[in-house]
Amino acid sequence: MVQNQWILVLLLSQVGFALCEIDTGQNLCPEHCVCEVRPWFTPQSTYREAPTVDCNDQGLTDIPDDLLPATEVLLLQGNSIASVRREAVKLVNLTDLDLSQNNFTVVADLGRANLSHLVTLHLEENRISELPEGCLKDLKGLQELYLNHNQISVIAPNAFVGLTGLLRLHLNSNLLRAVDRRWFEVTPHLEILMIGENPVVGIVDRNFESLPHLRSLVLAGMGLVEVPSKALAGLSSLESLSFYDNGLTHVPHEALQAVPTLKFLDLNKNPVRKIQEGDFKDMAVLKELGLSSMPKLISFERLSVVNLPELTKLEATNNPRLAFIHRQAFHRLPHLESLLLNDDGLGGLHFATVGALPSLREVSMHGNPLRCDCVNRWIGTNESVVRFLEPESTRCAGPPEYEGQRVRDVFLLVTGEACLPLIATGLLPSRLDVPSRSLVLLECRAVAEPAPVIYWVTPHGEKVTGDTLSEKYLLGPEGTLQIDAVELEDAGPYTCVAQNSEGADTRSVTVRVNGQLPAKESAEGLRLNVLHVTARSILVSWKVWPSVLSSDLHWSSATVRVDNTHITYTARVPIGVHEYNLTHLQPNTEYEVCLAISSRRHSSEHSCINVTTQVALLGPVPSERHASVALAAATATIFAITILASLLACGLRRLRRRAYDQSIKQYVQKGSSIPLNELYPPLIGLWEPEGDRDKEGKLVSSQVDTSRSYYMW
Structure with missing residues (x-):
C-alpha cells in the first residue's frame, strides 16, 4: 500500500513538472536554473526518480521564491547564501537540500524552516563554527546530515536532539578537540559516522557505546596515538572501521576484540613498526585488511596474520622499510585470494609463506628490491599457480649479474637449493641515539635457505646468542637484541650476524648514549x-x-x-x-x-x-754458556787421565824422558786456549739451536707456524 502511494506521488510530481514545461506564458522554473526529473538514491540506496531543481553555481544570495511546490531535490551548491528565510521555503515535498559551498555560519534558520520531510541535508564547506542545543530539532525526518569541512569547534551535548531517525552523520574535517558520547545518545539508529580529520586529543572508553546499529566508523586523520581497550565497546554491528592516517605505533588488538563483526579494517598510513602474533585475533568475519603506506613498518612476525577464515584480501603496499616477512607469518587463511606486497622493501618472499595459502590467486611483488636467488626461485617456476600482477615490472635488484632483469627470466637459470643469508636492510639504522638508562631494542631479521641462525656481537666482542645468560643482554627468538639500562660504556658498534651452511651476512648499528661514544670508540674506520x-x-x-x-x-x-x-x-x-x-x-x-x-x-x-724489529743479542745465550762449561770440564778430565797414565808408564825412564814431558806440558797449555768449536765441531753442533730465540734467550722451535691467528668467536 505504501509503495503504491509513493508511486502515485511520483507520477503526480512528474505530471506537475511536465505541465510546467508547457509554454503557458508563465515561467515557473527560476531563471538560470534547470528543472527536470533526475535519478535519486535514498539513504538505503534505493533508486528512484525525483523532480529536481538545479541552481548550482549561480551566484545566488538567497533561496529563490518561485520554486515549484513539487520539487523534491534542490541543488544550491556553490552560491553565496548565508541564511534561510522561513517564509521563503514552502517546499513541503523537499527531501534533498544541497547548500554546500555557501556562506552559512549558523544552522538555526534551517532548523526552523518548514522542512519536515527533508531526508538529506548538505552543509559541507561552509563557515559553521558551532552547533548549539536543538539547532536542527524540527527536521524530524532527517536521515543524512553532512557537516564536513566546516570550522566547527563546539557541539553542544544535545545538539542533535530530535534527530532520532538520523542514519548518516559526517563531521570530518572540522576543529573538534573531543568526541562527546552524549552526542550519540539521541541518535540511536545511526549507521554511518565519519568524524575523522579533527584535532581531537583522543578517544575514551565507551565513546560510541550508544550506537548499537553503527555499521561504518571513520576515525581517520585524528592524530590518535592509542586506542583504549574499551573504546569500541557497544558497536555490536560494526562492519567497517578506518584508522587511516593516525599515529598508532601498534595494532590496537585489544580494542578490536570488541568488534567481532568487523569485515573491513583500514590501518593504512600509521607508524606501526611490526605486525605481531595476536594482532588480529578472533576476527572471524574480517574480509579485507589494509596495512599500506606505513613509513615505519619493518616486518610481519611469525603467526602475525592467523586464523582469519573469511579474509580474502590483504594489502600491504608502499611500505618502504618492510623488508621481512616470516615464512610462517600467514597461517589458517583458507580464503585469502589476493596478496598485494608491491613497492615495499622486500628482498624475498619465501615459498613456504605463499604455500600456506591454499586459495591464493594473485600476488603483487613489483617495486621491491628482490634478490634473485634460491629463496625467490619459486616465482619463476611452476611450483605455484599464483598470478603475478605487473610481471614486467617485477625485476631483480641483485646479485649484480642479474640486476634489472625480469625475475621470471632469471629463475630459469637459478637451480641451487641453498643460498646465503640476507639481513633485511630496513630494520637497522646505521646510527641510533638513546638516552642513558633506557631500554634499547635492536631488530635483526634474515631470509635464507636453509633458515639462518642469528646472533649479535657487542662492542666489547661478546657473542650474544639465545642461550646467553646476561643481566645486560637478551636475544629474542626472532633476532631482536634487548639491552637493559644502557650506559655510556655500552655504546659502540653492535653487529648482527645471520649464518647458515652457505655463509653469513652481517649488519651493524652504532649505538650512542646521550649522543656520545666511549673515548676509545669515537673514531671510525x-x-x-x-x-x-x-x-x-x-x-x-x-x-x-x-x-x-x-x-x-x-x-x-x-x-x-x-x-x-x-x-x-x-x-x-x-x-x-x-x-x-x-x-x-x-x-x-x-x-x-x-x-x-x-x-x-x-x-x-x-x-x-x-x-x-728488536735488536738481536750478540753474546751466547745462557744455555750456550752452560753447554760450553760442561764440554770444557769433560775435556779437562780426559787430558788429566791421559797425562797420569803417561807418567806411570814412563816413571822409570824419568831422566831419559825429561825433554818429552816438557813438550807435553807445553801442548796441554796450548790446547786449553783453542776454541772448543775447533776441537770438537760435531759435539758443539748438538747444542747449536736451529730455531730463533726471543729477547729473553728462550729457545723457539724450528717448526714455527707463520700465521698464528685468533678468532673473535
Whole structure:
C-alpha cells in the first residue's frame, strides 16, 4: 500500500513538472536554473526518480521564491547564501537540500524552516563554527546530515536532539578537540559516522557505546596515538572501521576484540613498526585488511596474520622499510585470494609463506628490491599457480649479474637449493641515539635457505646468542637484541650476524648514549695495532668498524702484507680473524705492515703501520754458556787421565824422558786456549739451536707456524 502511494506521488510530481514545461506564458522554473526529473538514491540506496531543481553555481544570495511546490531535490551548491528565510521555503515535498559551498555560519534558520520531510541535508564547506542545543530539532525526518569541512569547534551535548531517525552523520574535517558520547545518545539508529580529520586529543572508553546499529566508523586523520581497550565497546554491528592516517605505533588488538563483526579494517598510513602474533585475533568475519603506506613498518612476525577464515584480501603496499616477512607469518587463511606486497622493501618472499595459502590467486611483488636467488626461485617456476600482477615490472635488484632483469627470466637459470643469508636492510639504522638508562631494542631479521641462525656481537666482542645468560643482554627468538639500562660504556658498534651452511651476512648499528661514544670508540674506520715485537716476529691486531664490516664472509677477504728490502710477502686470512703473527723476520729492521679489507658490497679499506724489529743479542745465550762449561770440564778430565797414565808408564825412564814431558806440558797449555768449536765441531753442533730465540734467550722451535691467528668467536 505504501509503495503504491509513493508511486502515485511520483507520477503526480512528474505530471506537475511536465505541465510546467508547457509554454503557458508563465515561467515557473527560476531563471538560470534547470528543472527536470533526475535519478535519486535514498539513504538505503534505493533508486528512484525525483523532480529536481538545479541552481548550482549561480551566484545566488538567497533561496529563490518561485520554486515549484513539487520539487523534491534542490541543488544550491556553490552560491553565496548565508541564511534561510522561513517564509521563503514552502517546499513541503523537499527531501534533498544541497547548500554546500555557501556562506552559512549558523544552522538555526534551517532548523526552523518548514522542512519536515527533508531526508538529506548538505552543509559541507561552509563557515559553521558551532552547533548549539536543538539547532536542527524540527527536521524530524532527517536521515543524512553532512557537516564536513566546516570550522566547527563546539557541539553542544544535545545538539542533535530530535534527530532520532538520523542514519548518516559526517563531521570530518572540522576543529573538534573531543568526541562527546552524549552526542550519540539521541541518535540511536545511526549507521554511518565519519568524524575523522579533527584535532581531537583522543578517544575514551565507551565513546560510541550508544550506537548499537553503527555499521561504518571513520576515525581517520585524528592524530590518535592509542586506542583504549574499551573504546569500541557497544558497536555490536560494526562492519567497517578506518584508522587511516593516525599515529598508532601498534595494532590496537585489544580494542578490536570488541568488534567481532568487523569485515573491513583500514590501518593504512600509521607508524606501526611490526605486525605481531595476536594482532588480529578472533576476527572471524574480517574480509579485507589494509596495512599500506606505513613509513615505519619493518616486518610481519611469525603467526602475525592467523586464523582469519573469511579474509580474502590483504594489502600491504608502499611500505618502504618492510623488508621481512616470516615464512610462517600467514597461517589458517583458507580464503585469502589476493596478496598485494608491491613497492615495499622486500628482498624475498619465501615459498613456504605463499604455500600456506591454499586459495591464493594473485600476488603483487613489483617495486621491491628482490634478490634473485634460491629463496625467490619459486616465482619463476611452476611450483605455484599464483598470478603475478605487473610481471614486467617485477625485476631483480641483485646479485649484480642479474640486476634489472625480469625475475621470471632469471629463475630459469637459478637451480641451487641453498643460498646465503640476507639481513633485511630496513630494520637497522646505521646510527641510533638513546638516552642513558633506557631500554634499547635492536631488530635483526634474515631470509635464507636453509633458515639462518642469528646472533649479535657487542662492542666489547661478546657473542650474544639465545642461550646467553646476561643481566645486560637478551636475544629474542626472532633476532631482536634487548639491552637493559644502557650506559655510556655500552655504546659502540653492535653487529648482527645471520649464518647458515652457505655463509653469513652481517649488519651493524652504532649505538650512542646521550649522543656520545666511549673515548676509545669515537673514531671510525679500520684500525691496525701492534701487540708484540721481537727480533724475529711482529704480532699485529686490527678492528673493523661497522662502516667497513663485510656483509658476507664468502665474498670478502682480509689481506696482510709485510714489505721491506729483505722480505715481501702477502697472506689472505678469513674476515673473522683479528690477529696475525708475522715471523721469520730480520732483527733491527723496519717493516711496513698493511691490512686490506674488501668485499663486493663495500669499497676496500686499508691501514698501514711501520714497525722495527728488536735488536738481536750478540753474546751466547745462557744455555750456550752452560753447554760450553760442561764440554770444557769433560775435556779437562780426559787430558788429566791421559797425562797420569803417561807418567806411570814412563816413571822409570824419568831422566831419559825429561825433554818429552816438557813438550807435553807445553801442548796441554796450548790446547786449553783453542776454541772448543775447533776441537770438537760435531759435539758443539748438538747444542747449536736451529730455531730463533726471543729477547729473553728462550729457545723457539724450528717448526714455527707463520700465521698464528685468533678468532673473535
